[in-house]
Amino acid sequence: MKTAAQRASQLAVDAVTPRVPPGAPTELVLQTLQRHYKLSKRGNAIGSSRRVSVVNDVLERLKPSLLKHEGCDILDINPGPAIFSSKLHDLLKPRKHILMEQERVAYTPFLQPLLDAPDSKYVWVKKSGLLFKSLEKVLNEQNFPHQKVLDKDDPRISEPNPTMLVVMNIAFFPKWAFMGFQSIAHLFINQMMAAIITHSYFQKYGLVRILAWVDDQDRFLALPRHVHSRKKGSLAMAVACSRITEVASSTVPSTYLSRDLGLELESVRKVILRMEANGTKTPPGRESLFLGHALGLHGADHRMKKGQQDTERFVKELPDLEARFAAGKFPKRYPMPEKEREKLHSKMIVAKTKMAGSKPKIQGALTPEYKRLAMLRTHRNTFERRAKVLETLRSRQREIFTKIKELHHSKGIRATKKKERVAASRREFIKDLESVPDRQVLSMATGLLDTDRVSTIEPSGIIYDRREYEPLKARPEEFCPQRPLALLDFEPQTVLPALKENPENYLYVDYIMAHVTRNTISSVKVELERLWPGAYEYLLEEVPSLSDPTKGGDTDLELMRTRCLTHEHVADIVEAWMRWPYRPTLEQIRARNNNSVLDKVDDD
Template structure:
């Protein structure tokens, strides 16, 4: 990147990664272009445009009536942006401003940044309908990361704020809830687009409530932290379902935007009668064959196993041939080469890992078969046969829980986690937005952004707010979600009892919790708090507010959040407010 005026070395804030691939921009606009047709001729608010390539491409596609480039450092990036502004008849306007200064961003819109927009008066009833006359885009990627306040990064803090404020018409949503196309660090997408039941949190619950989030572009399938991503079998099953939806809707990924996991999914569809369902052992064998054929499986199997495969292949290439038959055998033991010792250790480690994963798989299969029997019983008419089936299920559940108790303490939590992953994915309405995605993200190459770092493009579309919902009701709902999901691994009843003694009886006031068609379980004692849907959380929030036995302090809309953060200081905090 060229430099002018004050160089980035004098402005640490200027170290922002830039999209530098015209082809990537074109592919994105071809891919999601149909959904952008309604925005042609709109206003565009462009945050941190930087080098301006994405800004120019989006502008050419939408032909907006105005396009404001809100750039905090025009002295650094002006040489790229000024030519756009100075073109004859240009709709571009370069404005110096910092998108991370949230109050200032709203003030700009209130002061007439866009003459055609009508900011809502402060304190007015929030707009219920999306504003399709304004589109926000931007690149909020710093490399290295720019720290945030109570967030891992500034990008994460900004993303959280932009999503949250759509519900209350603040920030750049002051003219009504607007759609956003934001380039963000891939690490910071975890709370906005949760890809695992294990990672469900109060923040992800907030996002699910207020916005529909899609990942349009992602980096290649690099080795991720296994704490945050799924077992490969569920990742591929989810991918297969997304591919089926794409085929139904006539959507196709450009071949050059696919990666190895998409080819794996194609194979596995053929191997599983188009279900994508495959055991850990069978998938392990398939992926090993792929690795041996020279196709990388990074990020889909534990590295201990993958390293063992690589060493096995290397050993086969380098191992000495057996001695000729007529060669006399030497006395004594031959020294074992160090590489052979290393391979033996790798085999032992991989065998242990695979053994644990296979045993875990078998227990999850057992738990899932019990769940399927539970659903079958729920469909039966009351009578002797149903009673007999319930007794059978009681025995099976007892056997399952006994086996779980006898499992190694380090492995035990994974049983519930993996079972919930399966239930979340296969629910009539999948729990996670990711599992309901309409399309697969396009895969970008490392050199399509500079400086190189893993980024994603998120398409964030605010949900329509119910007309009857007040700001206070929204706060109560978020408070209930925060309280429940601090105990997300606990059964729902236990999580409620932790919030308030006796609160487990509220389950009976929310029919969805026991309804399998709405993501519930007839045997609610087997359902963990992280499996609660937005409908269920809203029902529990309403039931709790109407419950005559609640603590008087619980009338406060932030009661549980104050308890979580303040402990014994709850009453003082509430009274001070």
């Protein structure tokens, strides 16, 4: 029952915010949001009708997998003006659609018509779904009468629950750093992954699928492309989910760490084959950056210059400057005034007497265009020189690991001799790598080689490479404010039987993940020895995938860096750890965490 003050407040809101019916023209949506947020028409506008277009394209891409949720319950966190939410509602026709949106004044014009529609299934909860206390209160029998809290012994708790779907918008602008995390999205996604592993919050109804809109750069937390970007959070997501899909994004590589262009194109070519086999089509104009590259190269014998990104300054600016300079459009130097020339000439004559045989040159200053041209030439030559070194190292490593994989299961005297020769080649390769004089090139090389190593196993150790389709390209002007967003699709899986017995066992999982991600260039052997006395010897015997090169492992774990571990390796380590009769107690783990840096938030 509303109080008089609440009713008066609602009347005031109604007076200044007219209703915006579902499917209203984008201009009306824009005007309404501008009225509340005072957005500039150029800087933060919604854009054109393409805002609705991206929603339609996304739902069309997801439609085959979404239809299994038809008639489900939807928990919608931060729906905003509900443009995506209403379209999703129309597709799935849910029996109940809970909207958790605390911004009442801004979004009443959009949400109220949904509530007032005949036989409406919408319920507006005016609380923040990002506050876990509020979220826990909403997850009750009144809001979700068809959902049943499953006991830890119920086998259904480890099975996908198609009768429920969670949708959330955790893209904040500007980003809010919180508790050591770079953004609220990082914190919330980590909490949701912990909920999957421990079957808490809405995961207590079974394994519930999550569709999350995040800031474009936050997608690399869930789907890193480079081994150096794989932190504890991304590892936990890979372990907790059977599939993580990037449905839509800007498709632009990370501004922090991006993979070599050659690896990206190798990955996208495999995805093209999967899309052709599945009959998946990409709408015109929605092609990702690398799909656009690959479509022109698909089926051709293309040789990329590894390590040199196809950047605009080399592809456009440098050739343009070269052509203009060759055509005489700008000089190399400015002409020098006669008086200044004579003054310099007199000084040069004095210098000439001191430098026998030298011919003094009297020249004007370099033009800005030529300075830019010279700089780009230098950068190009540096990139090409580095690319040559990196490609040579990569080719040698691939050749060595191909032989290691081929000989791994071979036995006999002849096979043993071959293995010894390959081991000698590897030692020589490592020696050559460590002798690279340029420290920057060495750092680039180790990152490239580790990423290449993880990317080339089957299936790829980079989760993003396992995608069934390329993400759709979404543009900043299709969102309000004009910021690129990404849609991630999390499909959880059951992880550890031991967690059903005692959710506190998640502390073991967190402890192991923290160890293998705190120093990513440390060797696997060193970090497993640091886990606990005797852990390395036990795990080496109980986790055969660690020493299996065909599964991304290594016969010598001292030469394998922890960032080369796949999430399957980590899951195997955790399972073996839970079987270890001499593992430390939870109290001992807590004590060690309190006296170390392992409990510090480790997030990229």
